[in-house]
Amino acid sequence: MFDAWLTTRSCGAILSYTVNYQDRLDRTFAALGDPTRRAILARLERKDGASISELAQPFAIKLPAVMKHLDVLDDAGLVTRSKSGRTVTVRLRSQPMREAMEWLRRYEHFWSGSLDRLAAYAERKDAEARRRGR
Amino acid sequence: MTSLTLVRRIKARPDVVFEAVTTAEGIAHWWGPDAGPVLLSESDPRVGGRYRVRFRILDNTEHESSGEFLEIMRPGRVVMSWCWKGGLEDPGESRIEITLRAVPEGTELTLTHSRLHDEETRSGHEKGWTGALDKLEAHFAGGAYA
Numbered sequence: 001m002f003d004a005w006l007t008t009r010s011c012g013a014i015l016s017y018t019v020n021y022q023d024r025l026d027r028t029f030a031a032l033g034d035p036t037r038r039a040i041l042a043r044l045e046r047k048d049g050a051s052i053s054e055l056a057q058p059f060a061i062k063l064p065a066v067m068k069h070l071d072v073l074d075d076a077g078l079v080t081r082s083k084s085g086r087t088v089t090v091r092l093r094s095q096p097m098r099e100a101m102e103w104l105r106r107y108e109h110f111w112s113g114s115l116d117r118l119a120a121y122a123e124r125k126d127a128e129a130r131r132r133g134r
Numbered sequence: 135m136t137s138l139t140l141v142r143r144i145k146a147r148p149d150v151v152f153e154a155v156t157t158a159e160g161i162a163h164w165w166g167p168d169a170g171p172v173l174l175s176e177s178d179p180r181v182g183g184r185y186r187v188r189f190r191i192l193d194n195t196e197h198e199s200s201g202e203f204l205e206i207m208r209p210g211r212v213v214m215s216w217c218w219k220g221g222l223e224d225p226g227e228s229r230i231e232i233t234l235r236a237v238p239e240g241t242e243l244t245l246t247h248s249r250l251h252d253e254e255t256r257s258g259h260e261k262g263w264t265g266a267l268d269k270l271e272a273h274f275a276g277g278a279y280a
Contacts, residue, residue: 109167115245
């Protein structure tokens with residue numbers, strides 16, 4: 001995972017990709033920072049492809065408010081909406097979520113390796129200090 | 135949370151761990167995801183002071199991260215910013231918070247790495263990330279504890 005990530009460095013053409021990537025991450029995290037939107041996503045995960053009125057049903061909020069939440073989710077690329085006749089069907093898109101998870105995984109990899117070495121080093125220093133009778 | 139949190143128990147006293155975490159000599163011994171060497175380590179561990187670390191990983195690529203010490207409370211807590219040189223891997227600035235708590239066997243270290251941008255975003259939103267993000271956190275729950 002770390003390797004895949006690091007291959008993006010030193011390649012100028014990648015810069016715009018990473019900036020967009022950063023932008024997308026920001027939008028994903030911002031979109032996920034709301035309980036109603038998370039509930040909508042959770043529902044779509046249980047059953048993909050729902051109409052807007054189906055999605056609105058469990059919430060004590062009006063349809064326009066649900067539409068606004070869907071706009072935010074749509075901007076973040078977390079859902080897609082497709083219209084057929086008078087019905088709009090909302091579906092889940094997993095790509096942004098995957099990117100958010102990758103961000104976490106990269107740093108998880110970095111830190112779990114680093115902290116292993118930190119622990120070993122600190123334990124050695126502590127043992128040395130104790131032997132010297134500090 | 136949009137952040138990553140790891141907890142480790144270390145058989146060393148908090149002041150020893152604190153030195154290892156914040157000094158140039160300490161950082162040179164552990165910074166980096168694998169057994170690759172730290173090539174350069176500079177650190178000025180006081181509020182407003184900076185650190186800089188260059189390291190090589192086992193695929194032979196070199197990387198440099200640097201940042202500023204934002205908070206220091208010896209030996210219990212240190213907060214620092216993080217930026218990659220060149221910024222291509224992750225152009226954003228992030229924040230590392232490390233707390234050290236004395237426990238019978240030594241120190242419990244809690245590290246939280248979060249994106250600075252999220253901190254700003256979060257203040258405008260309801261606190262706490264549940265549901266969708268619980269899944270992300272559950273993903274790490276297996277390997278996050280030493």
